[in-house]
Amino acid sequence: MKKLVVYYSFSGNTRSVARKIAQALEADIAEIRTVKSYPDDYDVLVSLGKREVESGCIPQIYPLAVNAQDYDVIVLGTPVWWSTYAPAVKTFLKNVKWGGKRVYTFATNGGSLGHTPSDFRKALRGATVPPTLSVRFDEGRQITTEHELNMWIMGIR
Ligand SMILES: Cc1cc2nc3c(=O)[nH]c(=O)nc-3n(C[C@H](O)[C@H](O)[C@H](O)COP(=O)(O)O)c2cc1C
Known part of the structure; x- marks a missing residue:
């Protein structure tokens, strides 16, 4: 599959x-x-991100290159933005019917997943959702080991 x-x-x-x-x-x-690009200035991005997360913003996204509906097993990755998944992922989550799918989630972050795992479980109701993998970064450097990442990948069926 x-x-x-x-x-x-x-x-x-x-x-x-x-x-x-x-x-x-x-x-x-x-x-x-x-569709709309985010500002390059990191501080501006971080405060805009806060406003978007707090307001429940659903930014417009381009159609994916594939139809996610055609897959039974999906791995979904997001950066953590203000303790949850990024607004663009929120839009994607609303665009797919999740019932019956198996969805493996991972979230890159600077130190904490926040409530990303429970937010994923809520948004993916009807799907099987194993525990969210945290992949920690120090700016652009991955702190989570390749071994930990590979062990998680090996659990994907
Ligand atoms: C708007 C914004 C909010 C963020 N909020 C958090 C946070 O709440 N917790 C955290 O650990 N990292 C937070 N980060 C750091 C990112 O999650 C981290 O750098 C991530 O790896 C970036 O992924 P990307 O390079 O794929 O965009 C935030 C970054 C941005 C831009």
Whole structure:
């Protein structure tokens, strides 16, 4: 059964993890991209991100290169933004019917997943959702070991 890795990434950390997972699984891969681009200035981005998360913003995203509905097993990756998944991922979560799918979630972060795992479980109601993997970064440097990442990948069925 063909698997799909879907991710959103602003600065590349989540993209690098998503690519490793897709390569290991020989899975298809698709990036979630927002129609409106975010500011390059990190401080401006962080405060805009806060406003978006707090207001429950659902930014417009481009259609994926593939139809996520066609896959029974999906790996979904996000950066943690203000203790939850990024707004672009929120939009994607609303666009797919999740019932009956198995969804493996991972979240890159600078130290804490916050309530990302429970938010994922709520948004993915009807799907089987194993525990969210935390992949910690110090800016662009991955702190979580390759071994830990590979062990998690080996659990994907
Ligand atoms: C708007 C914004 C909010 C963030 N909030 C958190 C947070 O609440 N907890 C955390 O550990 N890291 C937080 N971070 C750090 C990112 O989760 C981390 O750098 C992530 O790996 C970035 O992924 P990316 O390079 O794929 O965009 C935040 C970053 C941004 C831009």
